[in-house]
Amino acid sequence: MVLGSRREGLLATAVISLCLFGQMNAPVAHGVDPELALNGTYAAVSIGEWAKTNEVYIDQRTVRSTWTIVSSCSDPGTCFGHVHSDHGWSAEITLQSNMWSVRREIPDWMPCPGGGAYPGRQLFRFTPAGPAGRRVVGSPVLSGEDVTAGPAGACGVGQPLVIRMPFRLEKVG
Template identity: 45%
Template sequence: MSVSRVSACVVAVAAATAVSLSGASPAGATEQWGINGIYATSSNGDWAKVNDRYEDQPPVRSNWTISTQCLSPTECSGTVTSDAGWTAPIYTTNGLWYVKRVVPNWRFCADGTPIEGMQVYKIYPVGFDGHVDLDSVEYTGEDVTTGPSGSCGRNQWPVVRMPFYMRPA
C-alpha cells in the first residue's frame, strides 16, 4: 500500500471519528453525577458508639435540601441545608460524599462548660443488597461528631459515631 493510500485511510478514519463525535452530547449533559433534591435523613442512635463503646443516643431525623455541581463523577461540590436550621458544604473525595459542620454547644462538661463538636457525614450510594450502587438514589454511611481533646479535663477526644441513611423525601 502506498503512502498516499495510507494517508487517505487515516484522513478518512479521522473524519469519520470527528463526525460521530460531533453529535455526542458534552460530558455532564446527560449524566447526573451530583446529589440534588430533598432527602429524608436518619442517624440511628440505637447503634451509636460513644468512644468505641455502644451506647444509645437519641436518633436524629431531618430533611436535607442538597444542591451540587460536578465537573466529573469524582469532582463535585455544593451545599446542604437542613430543616434542623444549619447549612454546610458537601463534596466528593475518593468516591465518598462528605458533609462537615461545626456543632456549637455539642456537649456540656460536668461544670456546665459547653464544648463544640466537628460533625462529619461520610456517605455513599447503596443498592438494595447493601453494596455500593452508583446508580442508586439512596445513600448510607456514618455520622461522626468529635469534640476537642482535653475538653472537660480528659485527654481524649469525645466521639459519637452513628449509622446514617438518606433517601429522597
C-alpha cells in the same frame, strides 16, 4: 525495491505519528452522569440505637431531619454543593473518591460537668447504596456514618469524645 519499502515505512510512520499526535491533543469529552449529583429533598436519619464511642455501643437518640441538597459535578469523581437542614444549619457537600461528605461545627455540643461547653465537629460520610449494600450510582438511598468529635482536652479529659452512628439518606422529592 529496498528504497521503495523504506519510503513506504517512513510514510506509514509519519501517518501513525500524525494520528497519535492528533489524538493526544484532541479534546477529550468527559461525560458526567447526571445521576451522580445529589439534588432535591432527602430524609436524613442518624441511627442512635447503634451509636458507638470507643467501639462500645452507647444508646443515643435517633436524629431525623430533612435535607435540601443542590450539587453539581465537574467530572465523575468531583462534585460540590450545599446542604440545608430543617434543623437550622447549612454546610457544603462534596464528593471525592466515591464518597459524599458534609462537615459542620456544632456549638456547645459537649457540656462540661463544671460548666461551659465545647463545640463538636460533625462529619457525615455516605455513598449511594443498592439492596445488597453495594455502591449503586443514582440510587435514591445513600448509607454511611455520622461521626461527631469533641476536641482533645475538653472538660479536662485528654482523649476527645467521638460518637459514631450509622447514617441513612433517602431521596423524598
